[in-house]
Amino acid sequence: MSRFPVENIRNFSIVAHVDHGKSTLADRLLELTGTIDKTKNNKQVLDKLQVERERGITVKAQTASLFHNCEGKQYLLNLIDTPGHVDFSYEVSRSLSACQGVLLVVDANEGIQAQTVANFFLAFEAQLSVIPVINKIDLKNADPERVENQIEKVFDIPSDECIKISAKLGTNVESVLQAVIERIPPPKVHRKNPLRALVFDSTFDQYRGVIANVALFDGVVSKGDKIVSAHTQKTYEVNEVGVLNPNEQPTHKLYAGQVGYLIAGMKNVTEAQIGDTLYLHKQPVEPLPGFKSAKPMVFAGMYPVDQSEYNNLKSAIEKLTLNDSSVTVHRDSSLALGAGWRLGFLGLLHMEVFNQRLELEYNASVILTTPTVPYKAVLSSSKLIKARRAVQKNMIFIDQNRVMLKYLFPLNEIVVDFYDSLKSLSSGYASFDYEDAGYQTAELVKMDILLNGNNVEELVTVVHKDKAHSIGKAICERLKDSLPRQLFEIAIQAAIGSKIIARETVKAYRKNVLAKCYGGDITRKMKLLKRQAEGKKKLRKIGNVEVPKDAFIKVLKTQSSK
Numbered sequence: 326m327s328r329f330p331v332e333n334i335r336n337f338s339i340v341a342h343v344d345h346g347k348s349t350l351a352d353r354l355l356e357l358t359g360t361i362d363k364t365k366n367n368k369q370v371l372d373k374l375q376v377e378r379e380r381g382i383t384v385k386a387q388t389a390s391l392f393h394n395c396e397g398k399q400y401l402l403n404l405i406d407t408p409g410h411v412d413f414s415y416e417v418s419r420s421l422s423a424c425q426g427v428l429l430v431v432d433a434n435e436g437i438q439a440q441t442v443a444n445f446f447l448a449f450e451a452q453l454s455v456i457p458v459i460n461k462i463d464l465k466n467a468d469p470e471r472v473e474n475q476i477e478k479v480f481d482i483p484s485d486e487c488i489k490i491s492a493k494l495g496t497n498v499e500s501v502l503q504a505v506i507e508r509i510p511p512p513k514v515h516r517k518n519p520l521r522a523l524v525f526d527s528t529f530d531q532y533r534g535v536i537a538n539v540a541l542f543d544g545v546v547s548k549g550d551k552i553v554s555a556h557t558q559k560t561y562e563v564n565e566v567g568v569l570n571p572n573e574q575p576t577h578k579l580y581a582g583q584v585g586y587l588i589a590g591m592k593n594v595t596e597a598q599i600g601d602t603l604y605l606h607k608q609p610v611e612p613l614p615g616f617k618s619a620k621p622m623v624f625a626g627m628y629p630v631d632q633s634e635y636n637n638l639k640s641a642i643e644k645l646t647l648n649d650s651s652v653t654v655h656r657d658s659s660l661a662l663g664a665g666w667r668l669g670f671l672g673l674l675h676m677e678v679f680n681q682r683l684e685l686e687y688n689a690s691v692i693l694t695t696p697t698v699p700y701k702a703v704l705s706s707s708k709l710i711k712a713r714r715a716v717q718k719n720m721i722f723i724d725q726n727r728v729m730l731k732y733l734f735p736l737n738e739i740v741v742d743f744y745d746s747l748k749s750l751s752s753g754y755a756s757f758d759y760e761d762a763g764y765q766t767a768e769l770v771k772m773d774i775l776l777n778g779n780n781v782e783e784l785v786t787v788v789h790k791d792k793a794h795s796i797g798k799a800i801c802e803r804l805k806d807s808l809p810r811q812l813f814e815i816a817i818q819a820a821i822g823s824k825i826i827a828r829e830t831v832k833a834y835r836k837n838v839l840a841k842c843y844g845g846d847i848t849r850k851m852k853l854l855k856r857q858a859e860g861k862k863k864l865r866k867i868g869n870v871e872v873p874k875d876a877f878i879k880v881l882k883t884q885s886s887k
């Protein structure tokens with residue numbers, strides 16, 4: 326690694342709106358630099374996670390070091406491929422801290438979209454060089470000139486700075502490498518200073534412990550060095566350092582300006598904080614600023630399907646949150662579902678992906694309950710202010726066919742199906758991004774669900790006053806469908822305070838499991854009665870009502886997918 330002086334290093338990221346072709350461009354760059362062999366099978370090589378391959382989207386930023394020869398000089402190009410979906414923009418902002426420039430990829434057909442704008446401003450605020458790349462020029466409907474004009478108008482980047490490519494066919498991709506070398510500055514670092522390394526990502530390996538992705542701002546780190554974590558003040562010995570090429574390749578040393586990985590016997594997931602600074606033992610340095618913590622937007626309860634799996638699930642969640650530090654975790658418990666957690670996610674897709682990764686990577690099986698948003702409650706009976714509907718903030722015309730609208734929305738109105746409705750109403754043309762605008766007062770009520778007068782704790786929700794009736798009715802109906810008849814009548818009620826707003830009734834009935842066994846073998850009857858008794862073990866009693874565990878799951882699940 327010592328062959329690469331700082332002036333021959335470029336650290337850059339590829340950012341774009343979802344599906345505009347970042348991962349495909351990354352594949353071509355890996356091929357062009359000989360990092361991977363050129364074969365037809367190279368599809369989204371950096372999307373390593375199973376969930377990424379199954380869904381065809383990037384959810385994790387990935388690093389690859391490319392070695393490239395240009396005009397007789399050997400360059401080290403560190404490329405970070407980032408996710409495009411708004412739910413994963415936290416990954417993007419962290420990755421940018423290790424970069425001096427970005428390739429801003431824009432689809433030649435779709436033009437500038439919400440995440441193009443959001444990512445541009447992330448890069449712009451971090452004072453990075455931005456190279457606009459117009460991709461998919463091979464498409465029949467491609468209109469690169471129109472996109473060039475949009476870029477000039479919205480980002481104030483001269484249109485002649487745009488590079489037009491087809492990542493799929495490989496057209497003009499060499500110019501992208503050329504631009505990375507010419508237009509992105511080398512990192513501003515000092516190799517003679519003591520080590521200062523930023524942990525910008527980390528993963529947990531069952532056998533090797535924590536693998537930290539590091540960007541070196543100062544100094545050198547070598548295998549065998551003693552390093553200290555600024556966050557925990559614990560000392561470790563470096564067992565392995567190297568570059569991602571794109572798989573781990575040990576190098577013994579990493580120098581300032583370089584990006585790579587480091588393994589130092591951190592066994593506990595709480596030891597490797599993303600945003601932490603590592604320095605050499607007895608050579609303390611001023612820690613790097615680290616990262617703003619992510620703000621969760623959607624909350625959900627998570628419980629093991631079987632309580633005996635609690636500890637395994639706990640460890641799986643800890644390991645996965647190490648790799649995805651934007652998830653917040655608080656312990657929680659529910660009468661029906663037992664001990665569990667309340668998790669905060671950046672969006673619904675993020676929640677689904679996290680859940681799927683737990684299943685795929687840790688073989689965990691979980692129950693996820695209704696996503697809710699946090700409210701601040703002022704406990705007073707008289708102060709009620711009218712709920713706000715969306716308020717338009719501004720409107721900017723990007724070009725003749727495209728307009729950017731800014732609205733203030735109650736978060737609760739957008740977390741469930743707003744995005745899907747927007748997509749279908751606009752035939753897929755509209756795109757959407759959001760940021761937190763703080764708390765607003767609204768007319769909210771706490772709705773209880775009662776079974777024969779007893780409160781079902783796990784079904785308590787906070788809803789808007791105007792929607793309480795319809796939501797309460799829907800929950801009562803769903804619960805009615807999932808409750809078995811019992812020896813007495815069951816009243817299912819939705820209530821706000823002492824006021825009942827919806828009601829369903831399950832008629833009394835005892836299932837006679839022996840009804841069809843006329844005469845015949847007594848052992849068969851015994852078997853049926855035994856099975857009925859076993860089934861009852863899976864019931865939970867609320868007052869005198871026996872509720873099968875999956876009844877809650879059905880109600881909670883349908884609510885969340887509504």
Ligand SMILES: Nc1nc2c(ncn2[C@@H]2O[C@H](COP(=O)(O)OP(=O)(O)OP(=O)(O)O)[C@@H](O)[C@H]2O)c(=O)[nH]1
Binds near residue numbers: 341349460462493
């Ligand atoms: N026709 C055409 N299709 C392309 C081109 N580049 C990418 N695609 C296709 O566009 C789709 C999205 O490409 P990806 O590279 O996965 O996009 P991405 O931006 O990495 O997506 P996320 O990481 O999920 O945000 C894939 O089906 C690609 O095959 C191109 O130059 N031309």
